[in-house]
Amino acid sequence: MDYIDARRAEVERALEAILPPVPECPQVVHDAMSYSLHAGGKRLRPILCLASADAVGGDRAMAMPAACAIELIHTYSLIHDDLPAMDNDTMRRGRPTLHVVAGEGMAILAGDGLLTHAFAHVASEPRSTDPVLIAHKLEVIRIIAEAAGPIGMVGGQAIDLASVTPTPRGHRPRPLDEQGVRTMHRKKTGALLRASGRAGAVMGGGSPTQIAAIDDASGEFGLAFQIVDDILDVEGVSADLGKTAGKDAASGKPTYSSLYGVETSRRMARECLERAESRLAAAGVADPRLLGIGRWIVERSN
Numbered sequence: 001m002d003y004i005d006a007r008r009a010e011v012e013r014a015l016e017a018i019l020p021p022v023p024e025c026p027q028v029v030h031d032a033m034s035y036s037l038h039a040g041g042k043r044l045r046p047i048l049c050l051a052s053a054d055a056v057g058g059d060r061a062m063a064m065p066a067a068c069a070i071e072l073i074h075t076y077s078l079i080h081d082d083l084p085a086m087d088n089d090t091m092r093r094g095r096p097t098l099h100v101v102a103g104e105g106m107a108i109l110a111g112d113g114l115l116t117h118a119f120a121h122v123a124s125e126p127r128s129t130d131p132v133l134i135a136h137k138l139e140v141i142r143i144i145a146e147a148a149g150p151i152g153m154v155g156g157q158a159i160d161l162a163s164v165t166p167t168p169r170g171h172r173p174r175p176l177d178e179q180g181v182r183t184m185h186r187k188k189t190g191a192l193l194r195a196s197g198r199a200g201a202v203m204g205g206g207s208p209t210q211i212a213a214i215d216d217a218s219g220e221f222g223l224a225f226q227i228v229d230d231i232l233d234v235e236g237v238s239a240d241l242g243k244t245a246g247k248d249a250a251s252g253k254p255t256y257s258s259l260y261g262v263e264t265s266r267r268m269a270r271e272c273l274e275r276a277e278s279r280l281a282a283a284g285v286a287d288p289r290l291l292g293i294g295r296w297i298v299e300r301s302n
């Protein structure tokens with residue numbers, strides 16, 4: 001089993017036990033959260049988090065709660081993004097979306113539950129009275145909250161939504177230019193990926209230089225991820241992607257492939273990896289396991 005598959009198996013095991021138990025957590029919302037959480041995502045973000053802890057020579061187990069918390073938040077974002085009020089999609093991770101099977105109200109609550117439980121989990125695990133570990137956990141809570149919140153993913157989603165939908169105050173939709181598309185993606189999908197690397201490096205006890213390099217490299221991975229996502233939206237098959245292919249093109253939203261073409265976009269994604277590698281090398285953390293995740297992001301087909 002290679003490094004990525006081995007880490008994915010560890011993440012799956014940890015996620016199996018992560019939700020609060022029934023009956024404290026009502027069965028109905030437990031079922032709704034489980035439906036989306038255990039639907040076979042790639043687990044890219046938690047794997048990047050664990051690899052970052054490894055890259056700084058830390059104990060990977062210390063990073064597992066943060067890794068899982070980030071996957072909970074990612075799953076919440078997909079559930080809410082698929083709602084009729086947002087992207088209005090009916091297929092995700094190869095299954096009907098949660099609101100299709102459980103209703104919109106329960107899908108909203110499942111997303112809320114995953115988001116809030118993520119912070120309860122990372123605040124309480126790993127259990128320790130060691131002041132250094134407690135300080136690391138607090139730092140990671142800040143990193144994840146900023147990445148998921150209004151200056152990160154929520155902000156990016158708001159820019160995206162406002163580009164196609166009139167706001168309640170009657171503002172017209174604001175189509176995005178190239179700079180706007182970059183900013184939107186940096187926040188909407190890039191911020192949580194970046195936080196995955198940074199949180200892993202912090203929980204692994206990395207030095208400030210190592211953490212800064214992994215933060216920058218994860219930012220490059222996040223950009224590469226989005227560029228490849230746009231290429232797959234054009235070239236991918238819905239069955240492989242586990243979601244509706246061609247949606248961005250059909251909605252007329254500008255994407256990397258529509259702005260730059262597929263070939264240039266591919267080159268841009270490879271350049272992200274090159275920049276990530278030099279940044280990591282300069283800080284002495286060009287770990288092959290971390291770089292392997294960058295290659296996986298660029299070479300993936302789903």
Ligand code: GRG
Pocket residue numbers: 040041042043044074076077078080081093153154157188189229302
């Ligand atoms: C609702 C606040 C809020 C935010 C939603 C992430 C997001 C913001 C929306 C998702 C829209 C989307 C499909 C963006 C493309 C990039 C992306 C995040 C793809 C899904 O991530 P993967 O490929 O999915 O890692 P899996 O299922 O493998 O985990």
